[in-house]
Amino acid sequence: MARAAPTAQIEQVSIAKFRTGSAAERDAQVAALRRAFARQGMVSLVDTGVAQETIDETIAKSRDFFALPQARKEHFGSPPGYPPRSFGAITSPRGKHYHLQQQDEEGNILNEWLQTRNTSVQVDWSDPYYSCPEGQELYSSEAKHPEQQVWPEEVSGLQDAIATYYGAMEELSKVMYELFAVALELEPNFFLKLAQRAPIWPVTIAHYPPQTRTPSEDRARIQPHWDRTLFAMITTSDVGDEESGGGLQILVDSETGEGVDGRAKLEGRSVEWQNVVRPAGAYVVNVGEMMSRWSNGRMRHVVHRVANPVVNHTDPGRVSLMAYVLTDYDAVVECLHCTADGSEPMYEPTWVGEMMNWGSKLSIYNHTKQEMMRQAQGLYLANGTQTALGEPTDVKSVEASMMRCQKDDSSSCGLTASS
Ligand SMILES: O=C(O)CCC(=O)C(=O)O
Numbered sequence: 227m228a229r230a231a232p233t234a235q236i237e238q239v240s241i242a243k244f245r246t247g248s249a250a251e252r253d254a255q256v257a258a259l260r261r262a263f264a265r266q267g268m269v270s271l272v273d274t275g276v277a278q279e280t281i282d283e284t285i286a287k288s289r290d291f292f293a294l295p296q297a298r299k300e301h302f303g304s305p306p307g308y309p310p311r312s313f314g315a316i317t318s319p320r321g322k323h324y325h326l327q328q329q330d331e332e333g334n335i336l337n338e339w340l341q342t343r344n345t346s347v348q349v350d351w352s353d354p355y356y357s358c359p360e361g362q363e364l365y366s367s368e369a370k371h372p373e374q375q376v377w378p379e380e381v382s383g384l385q386d387a388i389a390t391y392y393g394a395m396e397e398l399s400k401v402m403y404e405l406f407a408v409a410l411e412l413e414p415n416f417f418l419k420l421a422q423r424a425p426i427w428p429v430t431i432a433h434y435p436p437q438t439r440t441p442s443e444d445r446a447r448i449q450p451h452w453d454r455t456l457f458a459m460i461t462t463s464d465v466g467d468e469e470s471g472g473g474l475q476i477l478v479d480s481e482t483g484e485g486v487d488g489r490a491k492l493e494g495r496s497v498e499w500q501n502v503v504r505p506a507g508a509y510v511v512n513v514g515e516m517m518s519r520w521s522n523g524r525m526r527h528v529v530h531r532v533a534n535p536v537v538n539h540t541d542p543g544r545v546s547l548m549a550y551v552l553t554d555y556d557a558v559v560e561c562l563h564c565t566a567d568g569s570e571p572m573y574e575p576t577w578v579g580e581m582m583n584w585g586s587k588l589s590i591y592n593h594t595k596q597e598m599m600r601q602a603q604g605l606y607l608a609n610g611t612q613t614a615l616g617e618p619t620d621v622k623s624v625e626a627s628m629m630r631c632q633k634d635d636s637s638s639c640g641l642t643a644s645s
């Protein structure tokens with residue numbers, strides 16, 4: 227797995243310059259963000275104002291949590307009966323849950339998650355936004371799930387560290403909402419106005435242990451995918467993941483550096499995985515499909531993965547802190563500029579809650595159908611193996627078989643879903 231991959235050229239955006247720089251500096255950050263997301267789908271974010279101690283403390287406490295015995299971690303798993311939603315399951319506004327994400331064929335853990343949503347925003351459970359059936363599926367109340375308020379006493383300070391980190395991400399997300407809105411030539415508070423309630427989005431803490439054997443080809447720390455969210459802000463324990471081969475990579479056209487998916491190979495383009503090298507203290511930000519939909523492709527989501535590292539590499543395993551930012555669940559997601567400029571919408575209108583729903587009417591976000599859609603996009607083969615990115619993938623025929631599948635009992639499709 228540890229072939230040396232080239233390093234991606236990623237634009238840098240300074241939050242300090244956007245917030246307090248001169249007009250020219252502010253414009254330059256907006257232009258860099260717009261250019262990067264039109265072309266490739268990722269930026270690195272510097273001068274964020276997030277204290278390094280806050281990041282370090284969250285990573286240290288998370289490592290202590292992931293070092294607990296497996297049975298103890300699973301004690302904090304999601305109880306049965308949770309609505310099937312993205313991010314594994316729904317977490318109460320000050321809760322968390324553990325999720326075993328990927329193992330090798332011998333049962334060694336490749337990727338495990340602690341999902342957290344530790345916000346201080348108060349939830350008024352009598353407000354229909356929270357109490358209506360849709361709301362109940364995206365917010366689980368403390369009364370219904372008191373176990374989510376119980377944190378492992380062996381890891382003292384975990385809850386506080388995560389609450390502080392979550393607060394820092396809520397603050398940073400507000401600046402990012404504005405930066406994206408300005409880059410899309412919208413009112414600066416366009417996204418912020420749509421994010422007034424207790425957030426439904428998690429900070430997902432991923433742990434990728436060091437590996438002592440090479441997993442089979444079809445298993446990686448995380449397989450090729452793109453995120454469905456508005457945007458993700460990620461920082462990790464390790465700068466220099468490229469040395470272990472076990473860090474974040476994006477899929478690009480090797481000649482132009484443009485972000486692509488598995489279909490590019492079919493168009494005769496040469497594609498390659500490139501390492502994302504994050505400057506110390508920086509974040510990487512990628513947009514998810516929600517932003518592609520809202521911007522009608524002006525900002526594009528990028529296909530990415532975390533490959534397996536060199537066996538017995540000396541790093542202590544990778545921890546990544548991923549804030550998967552969304553707006554409130556009731557926000558409508560549709561092309562923002564199509565009426566004004568007459569361009570053709572690329573996607574059907576939807577809403578945020580629907581995109582987070584594993585039973586979604588949108589095929590790609592339906593648990594049963596997602597694997598088929600990924601195959602159609604050249605990301606997986608039928609057996610779940612990662613494609614060689616040269617495999618002929620007939621998108622139309624996969625879509626047609628999905629239509630057939632939809633008419634039948636979906637359980638007969640026999641596909642297992644991934645993350
Ligand atoms: O750990 C990382 O750097 C990214 C993982 C990722 O892309 C995901 O879990 O969505």
Ligand SMILES: [Fe+2]
Nearest residue numbers: 451452453530
């Ligand atoms: Fe991702």
